[in-house]
Amino acid sequence: MATTSPQIDPKNIDFVRYEDEDTHMPLVSALCDAELSEPYSIFVLRYFVNNWPELCFMAMDRTTSQCLGVIVCKLEKHREMMRGYVAMLVVDKKARKARLGSELTKRALAAMQAKGADECVLEAETTNEGALRLYQSLGFIRDKRLSRYYLSGTDAYRLKLLFPLPSQVDGDGHLQDLVEGIEKL
Template sequence: MQKSVVARVGDYQVRQCEREDIPGVIQINEDTLPEHYSDFFYYEILTEFPEPFLVAELEGKVVGYVMGRIEYGFSHLRRLGLSRKGHIVSVAVKEEHRGKGVGTQLLKASQAAMAAKGATECYLEVRVSNNEAILLYQKLGYKTSGRLEGYYKDGEAALVMAVPLAQ
């Protein structure tokens, strides 16, 4: 079956995540991040918000993913009233495939999918010590909009970062 490619970077393809990709996505999450979710959570997000859930693939193997959802609530950009917001729940690229622009393309494509669904901004949480990720988000225009003390299970604080989305 033809899979829907939404972006390319070098030989990597960024495409819509499909149910059979989820075990590979879970494996990357477990190998790269301390925050894990139940298997059910991944399938639920894919069912509810398929468009911003993307994988990066090289030679038929999933090497990265971004998982996002659309929420409705207060803006992180000091806009008045309630906003339709994209939320990057998790993003990761396998270590040996980093530094090649894959993370950037995953995020850009997920943000575009959120904007197409009416989101006017996108936000995420990131560990205050995660310099690589913070640099990447800054490069994409994210600004820090808050800090959540003790956000992670081990007690580390999170920065909340947000960016406006072009409509």
């Protein structure tokens, strides 16, 4: 079980969908600039959020209007499957281990499932214990090892999850409510 970050009160966090460049891009890019180890391009970020805004979720601190976490994804046909892809997941250092990453990922997966995804894939550094644990607890399995995948020279695991989502994802039926809520949007 994650130890809740002492600086974060989950009651003050709203999970919102990305709206548009003016409202949300400065918040998302500031968080990515501050927290990501590999350089990223704003053009790549725009490609994802402009094409699949319904698969981009943010964790907003209501008391400070700060964005403390974001997930950026896409969903496309791949061979005969509809394949979701998590391009980016990042949580502010001061808000880690408060389940924001898990909640963002659940929302993105629920939105993918609502849009007919068959599977979801992503890459994570083989040394990224936090990310591997988070994804594995949501039902992802290790599909392949990709040698020297990152600029740093580190290997990656390709992780894969097959839909439908396991009902035990949050243990108490809330995920189904989430999928149904997202379907209605």
